[in-house]
Amino acid sequence: DQQVKQNSPSLSVQEGRISILNCDYTNSMFDYFLWYKKYPAEGPTFLISISSIKDKNEDGRFTVFLNKSAKHLSLHIVPSQPGDSAVYFCAASLLSSGDKLTFGTGTRLAVRP
Amino acid sequence: GAVVSQHPSRVICKSGTSVKIECRSLDFQATTMFWYRQFPKQSLMLMATSNEGSKATYEQGVEKDKFLINHASLTLSTLTVTSAHPEDSSFYICSARPGFQETQYFGPGTRLLVL
Numbered sequence: 001d002q003q004v005k006q007n008s009p010s011l012s013v014q015e016g017r018i019s020i021l022n023c024d025y026t027n028s029m030f031d032y033f034l035w036y037k038k039y040p041a042e043g044p045t046f047l048i049s050i051s052s053i054k055d056k057n058e059d060g061r062f063t064v065f066l067n068k069s070a071k072h073l074s075l076h077i078v079p080s081q082p083g084d085s086a087v088y089f090c091a092a093s094l095l096s097s098g099d100k101l102t103f104g105t106g107t108r109l110a111v112r113p
Numbered sequence: 114g115a116v117v118s119q120h121p122s123r124v125i126c127k128s129g130t131s132v133k134i135e136c137r138s139l140d141f142q143a144t145t146m147f148w149y150r151q152f153p154k155q156s157l158m159l160m161a162t163s164n165e166g167s168k169a170t171y172e173q174g175v176e177k178d179k180f181l182i183n184h185a186s187l188t189l190s191t192l193t194v195t196s197a198h199p200e201d202s203s204f205y206i207c208s209a210r211p212g213f214q215e216t217q218y219f220g221p222g223t224r225l226l227v228l
Contacts, residue, residue: 032215043119043206043219044157051215089156093215099149100209101217103156 003027006104014112019077021107025091028071030092034101035064035075037086044089047058048075055070116140117209119220126197127228134192134223136207142187143209147217148180151204163190197227 004041005024013019021035031052036044050057050064057064063076077084087108091101117140126132130198136146144165149157161182162170169182179201192208194201204224208217 034216036219041204041222041224043117043208043222046218047215049216095215100159100162101157102159105156 002105003030004090004102004104006088006090006107007048008107009105010108010110011111013080015082016079019075019080019084019109019111021075021077021088021090021109023073023104025073025092027092027094027102029094030045030102032093032095032097033066033073034091034093035062036077036089037084037097038089038106039086047088047104077109080109082111082113085109085111114213115211115216115218117207117218117220119207119223121223122221123224123226125226125228129196132194132225134194134205134207134221134225135147136190136192136209138188138209138211138218141209141211141212143190144187145210146184146190147208148182148190148192149206149208151206151222157206160192180213194225197225199227201225202227 003026017075025066034049035047038044048062048064049058087106089106090104118137120135146163148160151157160175162183163184165184171177184190206222208219210217
């Protein structure tokens with residue numbers, strides 16, 4: 001039972017353009033969402049998060065949008081840079097459950113120079 | 114801030130031996146740490162939640178007698194893979210959450226290869 005899904009296993013974007021990574025979840029009780037970036041053989045690096053009481057959070061080139069009614073969140077990277085090439089995981093948690101994270105399956109982003 | 118380290122980064126062992134992996138929060142205290150496992154081309158799967166001074170909470174399907182977790186201090190949690198077998202070969206990652214923050218920060222991971 002995959003509660004957090006990233007339906008696009010890969011995405012290729014031209015440098016300077018926008019990268020949009022999508023994530024869907026099934027558990028409406030999730031109240032905190034995070035995006036992590038991961039390189040092979042390394043631990044995930046935290047990028048940005050959003051609480052369920054908000055619908056948008058922005059940090060530099062990264063913006064996360066949350067649509068609770070659709071159980072959908074997305075990560076926008078503008079402008080995309082070659083160094084952004086990595087696997088991106090979305091994760092969801094239920095703060096009342098002790099912060100256990102449920103991860104999506106990941107999307108591999110390739111930013112072409 | 115919020116740096117998490119793991120040691121070793123990579124270990125190769127013979128089948129039947131035990132392997133200990135350390136997870137340390139370097140610049141904050143963590144009452145709770147988490148252990149994840151990632152198989153190739155798959156997502157990170159939570160194995161257990163490590164609570165300082167008490168027993169770990171294991172996810173369904175994870176053998177607590179095989180994956181021993183000790184959270185002896187507010188900055189250190191250890192995962193011991195006992196009697197390792199080739200199917201235990203994986204990438205093990207820990208995470209920790211500083212104080213009142215909701216965000217978990219991850220260690221660099223440990224690659225375990227059991228021959």
